[in-house]
Amino acid sequence: MEYLKVFVVGGLLCVIGQIILDTTKLTPAHILLTFLISGVVLGAIGLYEPLVKFGEAGATVPISGFGYALSKGAIEGAKSNGIIGVFVGGLKATAGGISAAILFGYIMAIVSEPKTKS
Amino acid sequence: MENMNNKEYQKYVEQKIPKPTYAKNMLFAFIVGGLICVFGQIIGNILSNYGLNKEKVAAGTSIILVFLGAFLTGLGVYDKIGKIGGAGAAIPITGFANSIVSPAMEFKKEGFIFGVASKMFNIAGPVLVYGVGSSVIVGILYLILTKGG
Amino acid sequence: MALKRIGTQTVKLSNPPSIISTASIVGPKEGEGPLKDYFDVILEDDLWGQDSFEKSEAKLQEEAIKLAIQNADLSPNQIEYLFSGDLLNQITSSGYAARQLAIPYFGLYGACSTMTESLSLGAMIVDGGFADKVVCATSSHFSSAERQFRFPLEYGAQRPFSSQWTVTGAGATVLSSTGKGPYITYVTTGKIQDYGLVDANNMGGAMAPAAIDTISQHFKDTGYNPEDYDLIITGDLASIGKSILLDLMKKAGYDLSKNYTDCGVKIFDNVKQDTHAGGSGCGCAAVVFNGYIYKEMVKGNLNRVLLVATGALHSSTSILQDESIPGIAHAVTIDNMVF
Structure with a gap:
């Protein structure tokens, strides 16, 4: 049941993205940004939280979950450390993923070669 | 051709373009995106079974998924997943990793500073700029609103 | 008086140059296509031993030009002009190909129209009596074009149905003031x-x-x-x-x-x-x-x-x-x- 909820929530978020992709001229990069900012905004006004409670990884793994984590971190930072916390909180909450992307990205770039599509 | 203006021609061309296979694309986006999320959930569950707290589970799951996205990109597999899954492969955090690793690999020929390192955030850079930027604004608004109220 | 002009945009060549030889080199995917039997060389690997796709494209063009000249039983020093171009920034594939050939070189940019742009100019030069032998050539490479105009190769994006596939290949034509056609x-x-x-x-x-x-x-x-x-x-x-x-x-x-x-x-x-x-x-x-x-x-x-x-x-x-x-x-x- 838990996995089913994750699957459905995550799948549906991606379907929304696919619909935007297929009906507009937007690129996947635009979709990433749209979802991210939606996550930040929905997180800020408290609408993303219930989706995370219900769908768990289905809501946190999509990039909108990254946006949610950023805004949640900034708000929590504001609560505990005021204005400094606002600047520190968002990145602190998401630092793991970003650092991993930089390090693994660099390593992969060194050890592998792009292949022509066939 | 002479009796067609730009608008008319653009409209005419639009109806010549084959429409995407909406249903198939949506189905595959649903399955691929859903499966990646389920995979994230499994990783999260394993990590919490090891007794990690909520914060560590969240960070750990992101790190592992990012690693997998990067690894599959390096192997030349993620672009194939993306071709099938579309948004289902792009939206999960593994797609974010793909958007970082693919230009980094591609631009290695231009060197490690102006190639790999500077092109790495070609696609993902805007994500960080707008994500971090908007979250700071959210935090400031929160401060203003709570102080004001 | 421009005696050879007819109508508003056309030139009728009065000493029509003859195509005395051609060469075509293609990548693996093109070599599996319906025209595979017509190409002179089909590559097994589109890097062709080079360390970047751009270098591979320059080699494609250079080899196609050399092969066309060779097919005409000529040597590069008998060619008076080379007209060529490609898609990359500052048409580098053509410049680097011409670097190896030591033929007086006109670099052209007409994007994918370069084949007829070069044939047009080459034919008029020969017809006008400014040269007896010229080569017209162009090239493109899927992977070098993709990274310049679209996304990295390993990026997982879907291609729209209206999109086209850049051909990996180079072609060269030798035009001569004498010959038996076409x-x-x-x-x-x-x-x-x-x-x-x-x-x-x-x-x-x-x-x-x-x-x-x-x-x-x-x-x-x-x-x-x-x-x-x-x-x-x-x-x-x-x-x-x-x-x-x-x-x-x-x-x-x-x-x-x-x-x-x-x-x-x-x-x-x-x-x-x-x-x-x-x-x-x-x-x-x-x-x-x-x-x-x-x-x-x-x-x-x-x-x-x-x-x-x-x-x-x-x-x-x-x-x-x-x-x-x-x-x-x-x-x-x-x-x-x-x-």
Whole structure:
């Protein structure tokens, strides 16, 4: 049941993205940004939280979950450390993923070669 | 051709373009995106079974998924997943990793500073700029609103 | 007095230069396509032993030029001019190919129209008595074009159905003041046509008006009709552009349904090879002409062909600045006989 909820929530978020992709001229990069900012905004006004409670990884793994984590971190930072916390909180909450992307990205770039599509 | 203006021609061309296979694309986006999320959930569950707290589970799951996205990109597999899954492969955090690793690999020929390192955030850079930027604004608004109220 | 001009955009060559040899080199995917038997060299690996796709493309062009010269039993020092171009920034593939060849070199940028742009200029130079032997060449490479114009190779994006597949290939033609044909008899130079299309994933649509304009003008200037040709072939309009061209030419009173096709449609099997609308790139018209068309003309299966390579003259910067895509098309008539 838990996995089913994750699957459905995550799948549906991606379907929304696919619909935007297929009906507009937007690129996947635009979709990433749209979802991210939606996550930040929905997180800020408290609408993303219930989706995370219900769908768990289905809501946190999509990039909108990254946006949610950023805004949640900034708000929590504001609560505990005021204005400094606002600047520190968002990145602190998401630092793991970003650092991993930089390090693994660099390593992969060194050890592998792009292949022509066939 | 002479009796067609730009608008008319653009409209005419639009109806010549084959429409995407909406249903198939949506189905595959649903399955691929859903499966990646389920995979994230499994990783999260394993990590919490090891007794990690909520914060560590969240960070750990992101790190592992990012690693997998990067690894599959390096192997030349993620672009194939993306071709099938579309948004289902792009939206999960593994797609974010793909958007970082693919230009980094591609631009290695231009060197490690102006190639790999500077092109790495070609696609993902805007994500960080707008994500971090908007979250700071959210935090400031929160401060203003709570102080004001 | 420009004695050789007829009509407004066409030149009738009075000493038509002869095509004395050609060469075509293609990548692995093109080598699996329907025209595979017509190409001189099919690569097994599109890096061709080089360490970047750009270097591989320069080698493609250089080897195609050398092979064409060799096929004519000539050596590079007997060639008086080289006309070539490609898609990459500052046409580096052509510059680096020319660096190795030591032939006086004119670099051209006509995007995918470069094959007929170079043939037009080469033919006029020979006809005018400025040279006896010239080479016209161009190249493109899927992977070098993809990273310049689109996304990294390993990025997981879906390609829209209107998108085209850049041909990995190079073609070269040797023109001579003497020879037994086929000859270049007419040159119709196109004007830019821009109907405000901004979608770089639909180049066929952006370039079709240019091809329509140039072909109609060619008929007006020469007095020819579509039936006077065995084959009328555009460069890389692919399936969408081809259908637009057929439609709109018909509206203009020219029925091309019997003898018109497009190099981008011929080169791939779009369904089997998953190339969506078809092939594109300078190499598309180059290898279809220097491979398929030339060889069919030598066999006598085709006697008069109108080759109309088409180019989209945008850049990745101009697209980001919301500029529309200017299209261009240049036509040359290739005849087995001279009247």
